[in-house]
Structures are given as structure tokens and as C-alpha cells.
Amino acid sequence: MRATIIHGPGDIRVEERDYPTIQLPTDAVVKVSAACVCGSDLWPYRGVREVRKPTAIGHEFIGTVESVGEDVTGLAVGDFVIAPFVVSCGACPQCLNGVTVACEHLAGWGSKDDTGHAIDGGQGQAVRVPLADSTLVKVPGVTEPEDALRASLLTLSDVMATGHHAALAAKAGPGRTVVVVGDGAVGLCGVLAAKRLGAERVIAMSRHADRQAIAREFGATDIVEERGEAGVARVRELLGGVLADSVLECVGTKESMEQALHSVRPGGALGFVGVPTGGAEIPPRYLFDTNISVSGGMAPARTYIPELLADVLDGKINPGRVFDSVMPLEEAPEAYRAMDERRAIKVLLEP
Amino acid sequence: MRATIIHGPGDIRVEERDYPTIQLPTDAVVKVSAACVCGSDLWPYRGVREVRKPTAIGHEFIGTVESVGEDVTGLAVGDFVIAPFVVSCGACPQCLNGVTVACEHLAGWGSKDDTGHAIDGGQGQAVRVPLADSTLVKVPGVTEPEDALRASLLTLSDVMATGHHAALAAKAGPGRTVVVVGDGAVGLCGVLAAKRLGAERVIAMSRHADRQAIAREFGATDIVEERGEAGVARVRELLGGVLADSVLECVGTKESMEQALHSVRPGGALGFVGVPTGGAEIPPRYLFDTNISVSGGMAPARTYIPELLADVLDGKINPGRVFDSVMPLEEAPEAYRAMDERRAIKVLLEP
Known part of the structure; x- marks a missing residue:
């Protein structure tokens, strides 16, 4: 064969x-x-x-x-x-x-x-x-x-099982606001999974028109193209001054993990399925001070x-x-x- | 005054x-x-x-x-x-x-x-x-x-509110096995909180007779005096070959965080309320590989x-x-x- x-x-x-x-x-x-x-x-x-x-x-x-x-x-x-x-x-x-x-x-x-x-x-x-x-x-x-x-x-x-894992880990569901970091196949499936679980608002972070289109089709209510602090500020603006209840990290780099962690409101949840590479960190003191929960891994x-x-x-x-x-x-x-x-x-x- | x-x-x-x-x-x-x-x-x-x-x-x-x-x-x-x-x-x-x-x-x-x-x-x-x-x-x-x-x-x-926070963060509840790392007032309250939430088995890690006695009074079913790998091995033995569903970290040091993380079964939950000090770490790759969720912070x-x-x-x-x-x-x-x-x-x- x-x-x-x-x-x-x-x-x-x-x-x-x-x-x-x-x-x-x-x-x-x-x-x-x-x-x-x-x-x-x-x-x-x-x-x-x-x-x-x-x-x-x-x-x-x-x-x-x-x-x-x-x-x-x-x-x-x-x-x-x-x-x-x-x-x-x-x-x-x-x-x-x-x-x-x-x-x-x-x-x-x-x-x-x-x-x-x-x-x-x-x-x-x-x-x-x-x-x-x-x-x-x-x-x-x-x-x-x-x-x-x-x-x-x-x-x-x-990929769909992994997107679902991220959405569950981030506690996406009815009444929850969701941010998805990563517009690869897993991130897009994360959008679909969050919507499927009943999330009220799903913000996809993406800079690519073709991926944005699929994200919209999968249920994204908003697209954020900015990254870093500007991306966080845009999320906060879209959500009326607060950060997201649930954030799905679907990349695994140092930058994407930071983007994701900084997009979660105090007491919110991060679901991460991107394999941690390139120095991605989960700082204990940041979790302690924000009461953000972190869950995820291999689906x-x-x-x-x-x-x-x-x-x-x-x-x-x-x-x-x-x-x-x-x-x-x-x-x-x-x-x-x-x-x-x-x-x-x-x-x-x-x- | x-x-x-x-x-x-x-x-x-x-x-x-x-x-x-x-x-x-x-x-x-x-x-x-x-x-x-x-x-x-x-x-x-x-x-x-x-x-x-x-x-x-x-x-x-x-x-x-x-x-x-x-x-x-x-x-x-x-x-x-x-x-x-x-x-x-x-x-x-x-x-x-x-x-x-x-x-x-x-x-x-x-x-x-x-x-x-x-x-x-x-x-x-x-x-x-x-x-x-x-x-x-x-x-x-x-x-x-x-x-x-x-x-x-x-x-x-x-302290009781903090113990309760740790127990909730670790998803202690009916049918769950629990380990509590730390035998200070918060750790002891964590034992009580886990029991109150219906945990089936509560293992207190303690080396002090007076604290062990209160832990027992609060509902601990087992005491583990060993630390490090020996402590993890003892937990595994007590739980019939698997690690704990829920672990409460109530200290905050590098050693106690490691003890706690290594006592959680794959897919289990760590609730941490010890203020992270002295280089306490939450390694992203360990969480990824084990699907352990981490939650906690200031109660x-x-x-x-x-x-x-x-x-x-x-x-x-x-x-x-x-x-x-x-x-x-x-x-x-x-x-x-x-x-x-x-x-x-x-x-x-x-x-």
C-alpha cells in the first residue's frame, strides 16, 4: 500500500x-x-x-x-x-x-x-x-x-474534538462571552463548539479574511484583528468594559497564551489546547490575583x-x-x- | 483605642x-x-x-x-x-x-x-x-x-472561606477523592470544606499530631506524613493505584505546589489558595499532558x-x-x- x-x-x-x-x-x-x-x-x-x-x-x-x-x-x-x-x-x-x-x-x-x-x-x-x-x-x-x-x-x-475540549475547558455556555485565540482549524472548531454549547457572544481573533468568513459561518459574533494590548482593549470595548468569561487558547505560543490569559475577566476560565511551545507560561501569581481558572490539554x-x-x-x-x-x-x-x-x-x- | x-x-x-x-x-x-x-x-x-x-x-x-x-x-x-x-x-x-x-x-x-x-x-x-x-x-x-x-x-x-474556595476550585464533591496539601488553618478548613461538599475520601498531608487530630475531626479519612515522591506514592497506594480527583494546595511554596500537582490524577483538578511564593510554578506542558485543571486564588x-x-x-x-x-x-x-x-x-x- x-x-x-x-x-x-x-x-x-x-x-x-x-x-x-x-x-x-x-x-x-x-x-x-x-x-x-x-x-x-x-x-x-x-x-x-x-x-x-x-x-x-x-x-x-x-x-x-x-x-x-x-x-x-x-x-x-x-x-x-x-x-x-x-x-x-x-x-x-x-x-x-x-x-x-x-x-x-x-x-x-x-x-x-x-x-x-x-x-x-x-x-x-x-x-x-x-x-x-x-x-x-x-x-x-x-x-x-x-x-x-x-x-x-x-x-x-x-480538530473538532479539540475545539470542543477547549470550549468545555473554558466553560463556554449559555450567557457566557467567549474569545477564541487562534484561527487555525482548531480555533475555528473552537468557535463552532462554543456556539454549539450556547455561548452568547463569540469573538474570533483573526487577521485572515478566509478564516474570518468561516468563523462567522461557525457562529462568531465579532472579529478582532488587533493583537497584544490593542487586542485586549478591543475585546474589553466589545464586551462593554469587561473581559471575557471564557477564552479558548488554540495556538500554544508564548504570545498567544499571553493574549488569551489577558483576555479573561477575573474569575473567568481559560481553556487551552495549543501544545505549549516557545516559552508559553502560566504565571501562578497572575492566576492567583485574577482567580482565572486554566484547564485543557490533549482532547x-x-x-x-x-x-x-x-x-x-x-x-x-x-x-x-x-x-x-x-x-x-x-x-x-x-x-x-x-x-x-x-x-x-x-x-x-x-x- | x-x-x-x-x-x-x-x-x-x-x-x-x-x-x-x-x-x-x-x-x-x-x-x-x-x-x-x-x-x-x-x-x-x-x-x-x-x-x-x-x-x-x-x-x-x-x-x-x-x-x-x-x-x-x-x-x-x-x-x-x-x-x-x-x-x-x-x-x-x-x-x-x-x-x-x-x-x-x-x-x-x-x-x-x-x-x-x-x-x-x-x-x-x-x-x-x-x-x-x-x-x-x-x-x-x-x-x-x-x-x-x-x-x-x-x-x-x-480561613474557612479560603478553604471553601480551594475545595470548590478543586471540584471536591460527592464521589470525589481529595488530597489537602498544607495543615495550617486554611488547609484544615480545606479538609472541612471538602467533607462539607460531600467528598468521599479526604487525605490530609500533615506531620503534626495536633493538626492531624483536627484534620480527623474535620473529616479527613486518611493522613499522609510522607512528602515528595514518597507522599505521592502513598496517596496512590491509598487510592488503589490512582491519584486524587481533587487536590487543595494551601501553602504556596515551590515544593507544596509540586506536591499538589503531582498528586492529581489525569483530568483531575487542583485548587490553589496558597499565595505563590518562592518560585512556585504551574508548568503548562505538565497541565497539557495530564489534562489537570488549575483554579484558585484569593477567596x-x-x-x-x-x-x-x-x-x-x-x-x-x-x-x-x-x-x-x-x-x-x-x-x-x-x-x-x-x-x-x-x-x-x-x-x-x-x-
Whole structure:
């Protein structure tokens, strides 16, 4: 089969790999219908995270179950499934607490499971899925989704679940005012998630017309282009002299974390899902003095997918709008370039 | 009148001061029935916070209204009242959000109000209270409380409200396991607050027999004497292999913050009320990787007092047990020494 392999910074290749087979009785093999490039795939691409050897890459995919191990009971050949961005067992204390990203049997795509068997990356034609029953979510009544639905289903594997995590962490909800820092796919999904949870006012911080348009479509009531102190002042002005009840931090840099923290009112909540990089700080004394709560991290997508999926299938949310580009799998190198150069918000890859 | 004045590190004196009078129509003058020394009073005493000039000190007191300004409508002469540890207006956006410690007219005892009039410290015979209607809480049906009740009412001005804040911030409640780091008056009140909120299991970290005894009385189900990694291991053992759902940090040092953060399970909550000092850190990457939420800060005591007061008056909670020493006001210097040397958990001063 064809699969995307990262060889080093800036070096993405689509290569031939063995077609996956069932290795363990709890496995499934999924034929990928669509995959995509994540903002976090750009870290090794940009050399921010080391690439020690050629590695299969990609952790967001959806597709059809092609075969199952003998212990798999909840899935059947032909089921259309969503893969969250990590493998989880569903039975350990962390999974039972809903924190599937801290699963005791956690494994990542393109890596190895905890028995030492290799796992394919998501940006390829097929993937062996360990712990398939607890990891995959079946999409009921769907065998081959049309393009718009397919795109929305694909966002549930990561970006929409992550936007939802940020919105929950920031306590977005009825009567609350919300600011979203970051206009990438996650930030845009954060706007949609905050609106979905009933937020009264959603301010998207964005300087790009195409992203602003999607933010508006997703429910943003206001756009703020200013950054830094000017951005905070504009938020305060829009909200009648006070800062936001809820702020979603969807970038992870020092600057974006500051922007986010300084946009929260005393006693408000910051939800952060941008992986902290470049010296991002959460100063304890600032939290103490402002009574701002901070929550977030890696989204337990597996926990959220059923609830979000219901709304996607009902047509209530259409997060797939974040994909502004579709390419065949063979063009994965160009997909990375387009994401890296911010020519694309998010690229869908078709194997 | 007699009042406690700090002249510099280690230099506490009880001196003669003018008896307070109504300066503004929203003022009340309160004759102090009991006051006390706070852990945070020890910072200037220890030279951690600079003392530029002799300053009236003390921010926890209860007493009887002696006179009121003409605009005061909710209080009458003879009312017994609790003073939260700051002045608040009750009408600004922050107060309306319940975050009275971020009030736009915030003022501290022993300081000045926002019109520039001096405010007496709480460790004295009487205090001018600005914005009396919104700052003070009347204790219904009480004119001169007996000693045990008086001690419990006094804790509502700070330590019990602060323990409650930590417990709420840590999401303590039914079915939750709780660890409390810190066995000072606030930590002990945190144990009581967690129990009051319905926590299933409350582990107090303490090495002092007298404090352990109060923790047990307040509802601690377990005591952990170990610290650092050994303490974390013991918590994990007590909780059957997982860490705590809720951790209350009631100290504020680098070590106690680490102890607290490392005692929270993935997806759990840290409530911190210890003023961050000595390099206490909240590492963003640790929060990201663990999905631990962090919340806390200065407790909005004014917001919590009515609810806690009801339970004190009903005899459901008896937080006054944290006072292990009562001294006349004239012995304030000895009260500070006893607190500083940890010979006393908390000292009640009788003017």
C-alpha cells in the first residue's frame, strides 16, 4: 500500500509499505477513506521535534473496517469508523474517567502499541488499529459518506474534538462571552463548539479574511484583528468594559497564551489546547490575583466523538468546512508545504 | 483605642490610635469582638514583604456595629457582623460575578479606601468599614456569641472561606477523592470544606499530631506524613493505584505546589489558595499532558459567607476549632511569635 513517511525536516515522501494485517485478536484493519494533515504534524516537519528515522505519519483518519480480530465484538467488516488521534483501551481508570488520552495502554498512530507491534500512520491507504472496539467509533447508517459529510466526520478524529475540549475547558455556555485565540482549524472548531454549547457572544481573533468568513459561518459574533494590548482593549470595548468569561487558547505560543490569559475577566476560565511551545507560561501569581481558572490539554476525542457525531449526522454542525483543500494521497508533500506556508487552513488527503 | 501596628520585620507593637469615626455616608464603625493573625500577616513580619512605614495590620475580624453613615440601609447599630478580608462594593461587574476580591472599589484593612480615607487594621479595638452595606455580613439572631461560636464566625472572614474556595476550585464533591496539601488553618478548613461538599475520601498531608487530630475531626479519612515522591506514592497506594480527583494546595511554596500537582490524577483538578511564593510554578506542558485543571486564588469570602454562616449557625460545621490559642490584644507581639514559630496553628486576639 501507499503511506506517508517523514524522513526528516521538510522531507515527506509517499512510499510503498506492507498492507496491514491483524496481529492481535483485538485488532481491526481499516481501509482509509480520508486522512488529513494536523498542525502538530508540522513540528517534526519544521524540525521542532526530532525525526530519528523514517516514520509513518498522520493521526487523523476515517474509513471502512476491512477485517477484525476474533475478540472484536462491537465492529464488523464494512462498518464506517472514525479513529480518534490515539489508541485507548476504554477500561483503565483514566479511560473510565473519560481521559482516554491518559489511557494505560495509550498508543499513537505511526508508532507501536504496548505489545510492541508497529501501528501504521493515518496518512496512508490502510491502518492496523489496536484495541479496535474501544478505539474506533462506528458511524451508524453510513457506508460511503458524500464529501461534505466525510469532511465533517474526519474533523471528529481531532480538530473538532479539540475545539470542543477547549470550549468545555473554558466553560463556554449559555450567557457566557467567549474569545477564541487562534484561527487555525482548531480555533475555528473552537468557535463552532462554543456556539454549539450556547455561548452568547463569540469573538474570533483573526487577521485572515478566509478564516474570518468561516468563523462567522461557525457562529462568531465579532472579529478582532488587533493583537497584544490593542487586542485586549478591543475585546474589553466589545464586551462593554469587561473581559471575557471564557477564552479558548488554540495556538500554544508564548504570545498567544499571553493574549488569551489577558483576555479573561477575573474569575473567568481559560481553556487551552495549543501544545505549549516557545516559552508559553502560566504565571501562578497572575492566576492567583485574577482567580482565572486554566484547564485543557490533549482532547479525549474518543470520549467526545459520540456526542459530536450525533450533531454532525443531524446536520446541526458542519465542522468539515475547515478543509479548504483536498489532494490525493500522493500529493502529501505538497499538502505539508501548503499547511506550513499557511496557504491552506487544513488539507484533506484522499488515499 | 488600642491597635496593632507593624513597624518592620519582627516588630509588632500595640499602640494608641484615634478611635474611628464615620467619614463617608456609606461607612460603619465596628467595635471588634475578636480578630486574629493570618499566615499572610507573617510575610511583612518575616520581611518577605516590605514595611515602608508603621502600618495598622490585621484583616480578619468580627464585631458589633457601633455607628452607621446615613446611606447605610442594611445594617443597624448593635448588629453583630463578619468582615471579609477585603472591602467590596457589591455592584461592579466583578462583584456581580461573585469575584468580590477583584472589586473595582477594592480596599484592604490597614490601608486606604478608594476615596483616600484611611482604614483601620483589623487587629484593634474598632474599625471604620467603608462600603459597609456590601462589605459586612450580619449574623442574624446573634448579639454576643459564646466563645466556640465566636471562633467559628471569625474563620468566615478568611480561613474557612479560603478553604471553601480551594475545595470548590478543586471540584471536591460527592464521589470525589481529595488530597489537602498544607495543615495550617486554611488547609484544615480545606479538609472541612471538602467533607462539607460531600467528598468521599479526604487525605490530609500533615506531620503534626495536633493538626492531624483536627484534620480527623474535620473529616479527613486518611493522613499522609510522607512528602515528595514518597507522599505521592502513598496517596496512590491509598487510592488503589490512582491519584486524587481533587487536590487543595494551601501553602504556596515551590515544593507544596509540586506536591499538589503531582498528586492529581489525569483530568483531575487542583485548587490553589496558597499565595505563590518562592518560585512556585504551574508548568503548562505538565497541565497539557495530564489534562489537570488549575483554579484558585484569593477567596471571594464575601460571596461565600452567607452559605457558610448558615452551616455554622446550624452547628453543621465548627471551623473555629482551628484556633488553638486565645490572647488579649495587648499580646499581639507574642501571637505573631507563636504563629511564626509554628507553636500555634492560629491565634485569636481579644481586644
